[in-house]
Structures are given as C-alpha cells and as structure tokens.
Amino acid sequence: MVDVLGHLGMALIWLAPAWLVIDARKTAATFVGVGFWFGMLPDVDLVLSNTIGTVKHHGIFHTVLAVGIMAAVVGPIVGYVLKRVLGGSTWFSDAAADDALSLGVVMVFVAGVAHVFADILSAPDISEGIEPFWPVYAQTLGIDLVWYNNPWVNWGxxxxxxxxxxxxxxxxxxEPPRRTRA
Structure with missing residues (x-):
C-alpha cells in the first residue's frame, strides 16, 4: 500500500504502454492524462465505509473482479464523456472517438489494477491485507516491499x-521534416 501520490504514480507507470499501442499521440495523452486519476478508484471503499457499515478498506473493492466491474460501469461513461467533449478536437482523434467506450473501460481497468498492485507491494502492517484475486484465490497477498508513508517510494x-x-x-x-539543400 502506498499513499495517494504513489497510487497515481503507479497508474501513470501502468498506463504508459499506451504510447506504444495507440497510434495518435494526442489520444495517448488523453488516455494517460484522464486515466491516471482512476488509480484511486479502489479506495472508494474508504468513502463507502463511512455510510455502509459492512464495507471495509482493502475489502471487495481491492480485487481484480471489483475493478473489472467498476471499469465496465464507469469506463463507458468516461469514454462517452470524452467523445462528447473531446471528439474531433486536437486531443482526441477521430479514430479514437469510434472506440471511446472501450478506451474508457481499458483506462479505468488498468489504473484500478495498478492501485491493487501498489497495495500488494506492502505488508498489511498498518492496514488489512488484500485478496486481489478473490473469489478465485481467497488468500491475502502482500510482498512487504514498501512502507505506506515512505516519501521516497511515493514521490519516486x-x-x-x-x-x-x-x-x-x-x-x-x-520528427520535424528535414530541410534539403537545393
């Protein structure tokens, strides 16, 4: 588990391959720039735990299954909004506008799974362990590599x-066009 800055950084790292697979540079920038905010999505359980007593931090929302469900629900909405707001503009290519719903799902899913992975990197010494592969594998998983408030890790x-x-x-x-001598 890392703090907010670390989670956003992990989402940026996990979203970075978009630059290699998305043809339009402006669409990759939009994908990464909008998507990394969803690196905090599994922590929705912190908000819900205040109103729903059975919801606990590092519970169901910190699983790949829950992230997939949230991506399937939130992702198309994000894609639709991007298509409506940015479609045909300089930040969202026309080809990407056709695939906007699926791009939204992928960006939300990748950023959410990056969050879960970042939480696996630390032992549950100050928080509950997570079961990221529940219900397939119902064991807590922690690597004990980082400490939550380590500024070097989070800023790094x-x-x-x-x-x-x-x-x-x-x-x-x-590359800019090369000038040829006449």
Whole structure:
C-alpha cells in the first residue's frame, strides 16, 4: 500500500504502454492524462465505509473482479464523456472517438489494477491485507516491499511515472521534416 501520490504514480507507470499501442499521440495523452486519476478508484471503499457499515478498506473493492466491474460501469461513461467533449478536437482523434467506450473501460481497468498492485507491494502492517484475486484465490497477498508513508517510494513512483510518460511522449513525437539543400 502506498499513499495517494504513489497510487497515481503507479497508474501513470501502468498506463504508459499506451504510447506504444495507440497510434495518435494526442489520444495517448488523453488516455494517460484522464486515466491516471482512476488509480484511486479502489479506495472508494474508504468513502463507502463511512455510510455502509459492512464495507471495509482493502475489502471487495481491492480485487481484480471489483475493478473489472467498476471499469465496465464507469469506463463507458468516461469514454462517452470524452467523445462528447473531446471528439474531433486536437486531443482526441477521430479514430479514437469510434472506440471511446472501450478506451474508457481499458483506462479505468488498468489504473484500478495498478492501485491493487501498489497495495500488494506492502505488508498489511498498518492496514488489512488484500485478496486481489478473490473469489478465485481467497488468500491475502502482500510482498512487504514498501512502507505506506515512505516519501521516497511515493514521490519516486509519481516522478518515475511522469518521467516515463514524458519520455514516451517525446519518443512518439513525429520528427520535424528535414530541410534539403537545393
């Protein structure tokens, strides 16, 4: 488990391959720029636990199954909003507008699973362990690699995610035309 900054950084890292598979640079930027915010989606259980007594942090919402369900519900809405707001603009290619609903599902799912993975990286010393593969595998999983409030880890994940995406953005930037001598 990492803090908010670490979760957002992990989402940036997991969304970075979009630069390699999405043809339009502007669509990849939108995919990563909007998608990384969903790196906090599994922590919806923190809000729900205040109103629904049976919901606990690191419970059902921290499973791949729940992230998949949330992506299937929230993702098409995100894709639709992006299509309506950004379709035909400089930030969302026309080809991506046709696949906007599925792009929304993928961005929400990848960012949500990145959150679950980040929580696996630390032992449940200050919080409950998570069972990310429930109901298929109902065992807690923790690697005990990082501590929740470690600023080096949290800032490192975030800055590493930003740096990775900037590097891939620059790599995806088309080369300017070369001037030929006449």
């Amino acid at each position: 994940l975030f800055l590493g995610g930003v740096a990775l995406n900037v590097a891939l953005y620059v790599r995806a930037t088309p």
